[in-house]
Structure formats: C-alpha cells, structure tokens
Amino acid sequence: MVRIEKGGAAIEVVTGDITRLALDAIVNAANSSLLGGGGVDGAIHRAAGPELLEECRTIGGCPAGEARITFGYGLPAQRVIHTVGPVWHGGERGEDAVLAGAYRACFALALDNGLRTLAFPAISTGVYGFPKARAARIAAREALAAAAGGHFRRIVLCCFSEADAATYGRALEASAA
Numbered sequence: 001m002v003r004i005e006k007g008g009a010a011i012e013v014v015t016g017d018i019t020r021l022a023l024d025a026i027v028n029a030a031n032s033s034l035l036g037g038g039g040v041d042g043a044i045h046r047a048a049g050p051e052l053l054e055e056c057r058t059i060g061g062c063p064a065g066e067a068r069i070t071f072g073y074g075l076p077a078q079r080v081i082h083t084v085g086p087v088w089h090g091g092e093r094g095e096d097a098v099l100a101g102a103y104r105a106c107f108a109l110a111l112d113n114g115l116r117t118l119a120f121p122a123i124s125t126g127v128y129g130f131p132k133a134r135a136a137r138i139a140a141r142e143a144l145a146a147a148a149g150g151h152f153r154r155i156v157l158c159c160f161s162e163a164d165a166a167t168y169g170r171a172l173e174a175s176a177a
C-alpha cells in the first residue's frame with residue numbers, strides 16, 4: 001500500500017472492493033444515465049440496495065466530467081458521489097481533461113457537503129478503456145491537488161487488483177516526488 005501525506009490528508013492506494021469502505025463517501029464510476037451498469041457501478045448498486053436506484057432516477061443523468069451526490073443506503077459509506085468518466089477514443093478527444101474534470105467535480109461535491117474521507121475507483125479504466133498508467137497519473141495529480149486545499153483527511157484510490165494498485169501506487173509516488 002502506498003501512502004502519502006499532504007495538506008493534513010492521507011492519500012492511499014489500496015486493493016479491494018470499494019463497496020466495503022466505511023468512509024464519508026465512495027465515488028461511483030457511473031454511466032451518464034446514472035441508472036446502473038456493470039463493473040463498479042453494478043457492485044455499488046447491489047450493495048446499496050434498490051433505494052439508490054430510486055434516488056438516481058430523480059437526478060436525470062450526468063454528463064461526462066461532472067458528478068452528482070446521493071445517499072449511501074445499505075453501504076457502509078454515508079454518501080455516493082456518482083461521476084462519469086470519458087470513454088477512451090485514442091486520447092485526442094479531450095479524454096485527459098474530462099477524466100481530470102470528473103475527479104475535480106467529485107472533490108468539489110465532497111467539499112460542498114463537508115465530506116472529509118472519500119474513496120475513488122479507477123475511473124474509466126474498465127469498460128471505458130482508458131489506459132491505466134495514464135489514468136493513474138491523472139488520479140494521482142488530482143488527489144494531490146485536492147489534498148493541498150487542506151479540507152480532506154483521507155483520500156483512497158481503491159483498485160480492484162494488485163496490478164492496478166501497483167500502477168496507481170507508482171503514479172502517486174511519482175506525482176508526490
């Protein structure tokens with residue numbers, strides 16, 4: 001596990017199931033309908049229960065690079081911040097900026113709602129096909145920038161495999177150096 005201290009926050013890369021984390025909020029890598037899907041989105045909806053989908057239906061979707069907040073229902077996390085990452089189209093269609101925007105939108109919502117501990121999955125690196133090392137550099141940079149603001153206590157980059165955690169851990173160490 002890689003752990004970096006910045007701005008009073010611990011930024012950590014961990015391996016595991018994000019639905020198990022008892023933090024102020026977990027981030028969902030959703031699709032723009034916010035009506036559920038596969039991957040981490042499916043896992044979050046299964047663990048939260050049907051009330052999460054009911055609340056999501058009232059939101060009316062979310063464009064890529066933005067975020068929306070709901071309650072956590074059956075999850076140990078109090079809130080879910082749903083964001084939509086970019087679909088990878090080769091890197092020339094603004095994918096980096098949209099992914100950075102998704103992280104920033106999540107941190108902004110956390111700040112607005114007084115949430116100090118939050119976890120992110122590896123947004124866009126599953127079915128959306130974003131190259132992992134490149135996504136990891138963006139996640140690390142945005143986490144460090146958010147931590148520098150001094151509001152957060154714990155920022156977890158929650159990877160689903162050891163291989164992904166190694167990639168995100170290397171990116172965090174490199175960005176912090």
Ligand code: ADP
Pocket residue numbers: 016017018019029030038039040041043044085121122123124125126127128129158159160161164
């Ligand atoms: P996207 O559509 O943004 O690519 P995916 O859900 O397909 O989203 O994948 C994003 C990342 O989430 C992938 O690295 C995938 O391995 C990971 N993932 C899937 N399930 C979980 C889970 N329960 N906890 C944490 N990460 C998960």
